[in-house]
Amino acid sequence: MTDAPQLYLMTPAGAQASALGPLLTEVMDRFPPACLRIRAGAEEDELGRLADLAREIAHARDVAVVIDDHIKLAQRHGLDGVHLTDGARSVRYARKELGDDAIVGAFCGSSRHEGMTAGENGADYVSFGPVGDSALYRGEPAALELFQWWSEMIEVPVVAEGAITRELINSLSPLSDFIAIGPEIWGEEDPLDALGLLWN
Incomplete structure (x- = not known):
């Protein structure tokens, strides 16, 4: 565990590939992430376009790409894996399907038990949150103690x-390997500036 976590960048939920491309390129050039996560929320066709765009931009920068829950889309579009939003439940299945x-x-929300089960089932990482007050997540915030x-x-x-x-x-x-940032910046007038204020 180092004192400097890596950036884990999330796309805007329901993003359109055509609008996101140039901005995503600029953000990733200025703030190189360790991983890019495509958030669900768009139709399957649009998610497919987004997957192709994100893969092209990210892989050119040696950045891995995962997508929320869609195992078949990850396979079809040559992504590096999936981010499962249902805790430990689908980990074994995803591992079997994806290799x-x-x-x-x-x-895993704020559940230590769920996180441990996910790890035991073969998850490469576990995500806890929200760490702050957010109406976008179900359940209690994940405490620093966790x-x-x-x-x-x-x-x-x-x-x-x-x-x-x-x-x-x-x-x-000092306590995290990665910090996931997405909704915090995409709603701002200048996402690059917003990320700079958070991450620098």
Whole structure:
């Protein structure tokens, strides 16, 4: 565990590929992420276009691409894996379908037990959140104590996500391998500036 987590970038939910391309390129050139996650919310055809665009931009920069839940889309569009939003439930299935080399991540809310089960089932990383107050997530916020415990006891890398602020990044940096940022910047007038204020 280092003191400097890596950036885990999420696309806007329901994004249109044509509108996102130039902006995504600029953001990734300025702030190189370790992983790019395509968030669901668009129709399948649009998600497919987004997957192709994201793969092209990300792979040119040696960045892995995962997509929310869509195992078949990940296979069809040559993505690196999936981010499962239902905790540990689908981890074994995703691993069987995608193979050992794929990335399988699991969002586990604020549940230590769910996170441990996901890890035992073969998840490459576990994501907890929201870490701040957010109406976008079900359930209670994930407390700093959860990340503290996880970083001391569990080998599986951990991602912090949801309502990220500069203060939370400072608190989470020693305890997290990755910080996921997406909704925090895409709604702003200048996403690049917004990310700079959070991440620099």
